[in-house]
Amino acid sequence: MQLYYFLAVILSLSLGSLPESNQSFAQAVGFTGLVILAWWVLCFLAVRLVAGLIDKGEVDATVGYDWFERQTECFRWFSLGLILLCLGGFGLGRNLDRLPLIQHSLALQSMVLLVPAIAMMAGLWAGESRFAARMGVARRGWWATLTSTFSALRSSVGWLIAPIIGFLAIIDLVSLTAVGEQIPNWAAWVALGVVMVAGIPILVRRVFPTRPIDDATKQWIQSIVTAGGIRRCKIVMWDTNQQTHNAMIAGLLGRFRVLLLSDRLVRDLAREELAMVILHEVAHAKRFHVPLRITALVPAWLLGAGLERGLMQDAWATWATDWAGTLGSVLSLVATVLILRWVSYRSEFDADSVACRLAPAVSRRCERVPATEPDARRQLASALLRVTEGCAAARKPTWLHPGIADRINAFSPPVA
Known part of the structure; x- marks a missing residue:
């Protein structure tokens, strides 16, 4: 979707x-x-x-x-x-x-x-x-x-x-x-970077409807995030009227980072399962998956810009010059979709694996967190199955997200 x-x-x-x-x-x-x-x-x-x-x-x-x-x-x-x-x-x-x-x-x-x-x-x-x-x-x-x-x-x-x-x-x-x-051009790019770092998390908090989260739960979530290596992060509960299981982390730096957890996710998951979902999002931040995705798209748009500039040359027919912008955009769009597929799959697998490795260290500082890596894998698998229970479509792979079975097999390889 x-x-x-x-x-x-x-x-x-x-x-x-x-x-x-x-x-x-x-x-x-x-x-x-x-x-x-x-x-x-x-x-x-x-x-x-x-x-x-x-x-x-x-x-x-x-x-x-x-x-x-x-x-x-x-x-x-x-x-x-x-x-x-x-x-x-x-x-x-x-x-x-x-x-x-x-x-x-x-x-x-x-x-x-x-x-x-x-x-x-x-x-x-x-x-x-x-x-x-x-x-x-x-x-x-x-x-x-x-x-x-x-x-x-x-x-x-x-x-x-x-x-x-x-x-x-x-x-x-x-x-x-x-x-x-x-x-100068460099100042404009710097300004764009500042807007992305500081503005996107603020926008997320304003765009997504939110609701208060009780102090005990918020402190527990904050302790996991901090123990996982993210020192400063705002915790926000997404008000979906108990309709959606979802979590995301937005922002690149310190105070401008926000962790968004849906109300149904917090309500339905056991604490150990929720801890693994939180660590999955922490892993996305620690491994810089968002900036990596953005960087990976640069070649796609450079490719489209190169085609557009090439077609604007006098050597090409008039129709090619007229359609240069459109053809360049189409090429960039196709390349973007292909690159996003490759990057998205690998970042999800990587976040799952890192979350399981983080859990034992985090458990020494926080309660209700799996204390061993095998237990962390079991709890993460249980969480993935719980949030997709009763919805077969949610368990299937999409273009930007691997299927639940593929994710579980990736971080819980069968014992020989």
Whole structure:
């Protein structure tokens, strides 16, 4: 799922490099609006169809949930084609440079480019909320649907979209003043680094809905993080209304680092299991997996930039020059997806292994932590199985995440 959100956002922004066309922007907006409306109708018809079959007893609730999940998954990937149709086919993303208020603002252009993707994601989130309400596991009503949809936006792509638009807005502000001409390129890159280090953790705490965590649990978690080698880290509980098992660590340095644990994860896992999940996240920080992932993407974007610059040479045909930006973006996107696959798998395996090795040392300073490496492996395996219990899809490998069985086999090799 994370790959889908990444592709939807990056694909939308990349389509801003399409060559200009003579298509009417007003017609592009109209056709895009019709596609989005039809998409929302389709999402709600899917809810009505599956929920109706369950209500009539024609299918079992478990089977119905599985049908709806598979159907929604297909819709998500199909929406990428509709995003391409709206921005490229209808021309919504091809004439932004000719609009009076938008042509000089990268931030406003990015907002327009993201409209089809966000609208289609919102349709799916609203459909999921309505389905949950029909099944009696969520509140009914349009207000409940809207709040659930907004919450999904905040916790899924909000943390990705907000810094992109914010950074582009800063570029717009600088470019509109004389200061922009006086700032050297190296200073701009330094400023970007500062924003990433200090801004992303703050954004995570603001974007993800949170709830208070009791002092005893918070102190215990903090002691594990500190004993694991992360001296300063803010502990935050993610309020998912007891719906999600998840954990993540954001930030690169000291006070700007935050550990996010979902409420259901803290509630459902035994302390020894939770300790291993925490150490897994600590291992990501200790092994610098986030900066490594970012660094690994540099060749992909240099490759795309190189292709774009090469096609801009006079030796190429006019059509190649016109499409240079688009072809460069496509190459960068493909290379990024391939590199992320390789890096993500290895960082997950590495974090599991490091967490198991850390546990014995941490247990000497903290209670309820596995005291031996074999016990640490058993508790981590148990935690992985517990958080995916009842959801076969969550145990299968995805493009950016290895399967549960593969992870367990990697850190708990069979005894000869």
